[in-house]
Amino acid sequence: MSNGTPLLAVEELSVVFGGRGSDEVRAVDGVSFTLNEGKVTGLVGESGCGKSVTSLALMGLLPSRGVRIGGSAVMRLPEGETDLLRLPARRMRDLRGSQLAMIFQDPLSSLNPVVPIGVQVTEILRRHRRMGGSAAAKEAAVLLDRVGIPDPTRRLREYPHQLSGGMRQRALIAMAVACRPRVMIADEPTTALDVTIQAQILELLKELVTEEGTALLMITHDLGVVAGLCDDINVLYAGRAVESAPRGPLFAEPAHPYTIGLLGSVPRLDAPRGEPLTPIRGSVNDNIAWTDGCAFAPRCDRYAAECLEGPPPLVPAGDGHTHRCVDPAEEETE
Amino acid sequence: MTTTPSSQNLPGDPGTAVPAEAGGDGRTPLLGRRAAKVDRLAELMGERADDGHGAGVWRTAFRRLRRSPMAISGAVIVALFLLVALFAPLIAPYSATSQAWGNEVFPNQNVFVGPRAENWLGLDNLGRDQFSRMVVGARQTLLVGVVATLVGFCAGALLGGSAGAAAVLGGRRGAWYDNAVMRVIDMMLALPTLLLAVTVAALVGPSLTTVMLAVGIAQVPIFARLLRGAMISQGSRDYVLAARALGVRKRRIALAHILPNSLGPVIVQSTLTLATAIIDAAALSYLGLGNPDPSFPEWGTMLADAQRFLSSAPQLAVYPALAIIVTALGFTLLGEAMREALDPKLRK
Amino acid sequence: MLRFLVRRTLQLIPTLGGLSILLFVWLQRLPGGPEYALLPDDATPEQREQMRRSLGLEEPIAVQYLTFLRRILQGDLGTSLQTGRPVLEEFLTRFPATFELSVTAMAIAVSVGLPLGYLAARRRGGVLDFAAVGGSLLGICTPVFFLAFVLKVVFSEGLGLFPSAFRLSPGLSRTELSGFVVLDGLRTGELDVVWDALLHLALPGVALASIPLAVIVRMTRASVLEVLDEDYVRTADAKGLHRSTVRTRHVMRNAMLPVVTSIGLLTGSLFAGAVLTESVFAFPGIGSFVYVATQTRDYPVLTGFILVIAAMYVLINLLVDISYSLLDPRVRAQ
Secondary structure (H helix, E strand, O other), X not given: OOOOOOOEEEEEEEEEEOOOHHHOEEEEEEEEEEEOOOOEEEEEOOOOOOHHHHHHHHHXXXXXXXEEEEEEEEEEEOOXXXXXXXXXXXXXXXXXXXXXXXXXXXXXXXXXXXXXXXXXXXXXXXXXXXXXXXXXXXXXXXXXXXXXXXXXXXXXXXXXXXXXXXXXXXXXXXXXXXXXXXXXXXEOOOOOOOHHHHHHHHHHHHHHHHHHOOEEEEEEOOHHHHHHHOOEEEEEEOOEEEEEEEHHHHHHOOXXXXXXXXXXXXXXXXXXXXXXXXXXXXXXXXXXXXXXXXXXXXXXXXXXHHHHOOOOOOEEOOOOOEEOOOOOOOOOOO | OXXXXXXXXXXXXXXXXXXXXXXXXXXXXXXXXXXXXXXXXXXXXXOOOOOOOOOOHHHHHHHHHHHOHHHHHHHHHHXXXXXXXXXXXXXXXXXXXXXXXXXXXXXXXXXXXXXXXXOOOOEOOOOOEHHHHHHHHHHHHHHHHHHHXXXXXXXXXXXXXXXXXXXXXXXXXXXXXXXXXXXXXXXXXXXXXXXXXXXXXXXXXXXXXXXXXXXXXXXXXXXXXXXXXXXXXXXXXXXXXXXXXXXXXXXXXXXXXXXXXXXXXXXXXXHHHHHHHHHHHHHHHHOOOOOOOOOOOOHHHHHHHHHHHOOOOOHXXXXXXXXXXXXXXXXXXXXXXXXXXXXXXXXX | OHHHHHHHHHOHHHHHHHHHHHHHHHHHOOOOHHHHHHOOOOOOHHHHHHHHHHOOOOOOHHHHHHHHHHHHHOOOOOEOOOOOOEHHHHHHHHHHHHHHHHHHHHHHHXXXXXXXXXXXXXXXXXXXXXXXXXXXXXXXXXXXXXXXXXXHHHHHHHOOOOOOOOOOOOOOOOOOOOOOHHHHHXXXXXXXXXXHHHHHHHHHHHHHHHHHHHHHHHHHHHHHHHHHOOXXXXXXXXXXXXXXXXXXXXXXXXXXXXXXXHHHHHHHHHHHHHHHHHHHOOOOOHHHHHHHHHHHOOHHHHHHHHHHHHHHHHHHHHHHHHHHHHHOHHHHHO
């Protein structure tokens, strides 16, 4: 396989909900990023910043009515390059589950409570890999074993409520990897789990990515997950990427005040005891439209009048590092 | 929405929301710039100021109702019905009981009188003005509906309310009481309301009071269940816990805190019950358990009586039938819209 | 599963006990009491006294209750005042007719109501949704007996499409194996009898189906709307399953659960509706018989009918619980 071109290139993706004019909500507004073979790309931000909408748009799972999607998402498929956003619904249904898979946030509610786990795993094999009943059952057991579920043949007969939280998420991951998809999207896959289980699941995902060469889009608000897993990181705020960079530069030299704020909100072991955390003021609702200026301005410590002079442009800062701030933090070396 | 004090500016008030230009009016430049910045922010954020935060459940529900076509059509029908029922004697052009045109109608010879200039809806089988009977009948129908609903509401609320309060606050003995009451209620629910009504009516004998009592009693288990369920779900809320922790007396918690917050679904059910009562009353009349005095107009009785002439004079049945259907529909639409507005799960 | 069945059946015993007490109080001890129902309104106090004694109303309540219970268990529901024959016998001879009618009505309600409710939910806010919701509200608000009359006048007397009364056309010869006309016809191969019986069932069936249909449409619609919002439906879509698989296995299987319960509850009111519809179509079932009983205040028949309905209700609820446990594994686990 060629390594140069990305598996999925998202360009200027925008998702607009609601009617025309003042009622509409721009949930995602010109977001661009790429997913590469065997790499993990992170999409980071608070709830409501548009990260989940981005993933649903790529999967073609947004409702068709009342939603307008713009931009492009070109995916490299065996038969050539295809723009996911322009595929007819039928074709998209063929791709979902086979080339493009998704892992959702809450494993209990994401599994059908009245259908055995086995059926929920085999149905995807029957659909995309055209397997028969017994072959699919055998493969399902292999898959469960692969994601670390002990005694898979027994588990296949059980229902979701009989499994533990971590096991449910493993089952969902088994379904996602069942057809060896090229691109996998994980939407906060560990938020609903205990910390120890979180680490196991992340380890599993990392393993699958390196072994299969899958490209993983990791959606999270948890910077710990980002630091441990992601190769490239995009920080989203109010529907736009405010900073994008490889992991190293982003953590070493964050440029956008929002990124700095996110980093400052995380408790650190090496910080002196008693030093207060520095939370970001307000909530994600306290923003202004990007067309009027920087959406983050109302919560920004470094806020200046220039911030309201129209939308801030995306500024390159070398090494694939870009940000969207008119007054970025310089390297803070005294 | 708590960032700046001036964010309280009303969005529809642009004259004051955007003040003087930055720094241009003799104030210190710094202060002016700051003020302008704040105001600009407030203006931009003011556009989102009225997204319903802080308004009570009832107020938001009411606002939603005003925009629902279902609620509006229901309310219009109900309002019209109430107006007609209240002012019936003023609206009805003739007496509803006198057989003034009795010599023009011969049911056994299939001679009926349809709509004409003096009798807008024609005459009934005894030569009475059908329009006047419909108008006066509205009042009787309303009476049946309201009394039946009140009977169901009061008895049901008493049973369900006491069971709910006992279950939430009564400890072990309360749970026992609740259990016993609800067993009985569930068994009453097992019997179709109409059949419960039939037995009551069969015991007490046919009359309008019978119909009202029968229909009302048949609704008791529904009201009881609803109120109890609502009270139990309220009982696990934090404010009840807080009140108990503060040592507020149980009776006061039940009456002043839990009960008012649990009434929503019961009030909605009352609206729906008014519709059921009107329909069930008609069915009881059809079964011969309603008002035995046919001179006294009530839509259900009129409809039941008119069935005999359905093939020769269908209009006699159609008028009261339409009136019943439309009125019941009005109450149902209103009730369903209210339920939707109050229930966050049904909203979208 | 077997243990569930046994436990569920054992749970019936207290229910039946409570129900019998309730019915005893309701039917025998209510103010006025049966002596008023059995005697003309102008009966003298002496006559009432004598009637009370002959009914055993002077004995202690416990004795009365036990007598009542013993009579029910022996199938003694009293003697009809109109016919002078045992009430149970009257019911049993008329049962097949009412059973066929109820099954027809339920079949109509379920086979139309489920798909209609599903489609209404899927096209929420559309024309079909509006029509389905409006139609079901109208159905609930229309007095059943009036609807029956309208159907009879329009489709039978007016258009002549359907017969207006009875279970079979006069003069039609059939081999009588049991009271079940349709079943007998199928067994003996007399298809003309089956067809004729079905034609006779059509109009009363539709009239009787109106309320269950309306309820099922609304329940299904609400339930499907709720299920469509569930995460597991999104998961199923994300797996790229065929629309039909998502619809049956993931949406309907879950949406059916509350509908099944309501179908059970509706069966009781179906019998009440039978009283109203059968009389309009002179359909020789229990309903017609009870209709006459209400007109003539045939008290033993009325109380007997209540007892039968209560028994049916308990039985049907047991069936509902069993089917529920087949549909929902979570219930079985409890």
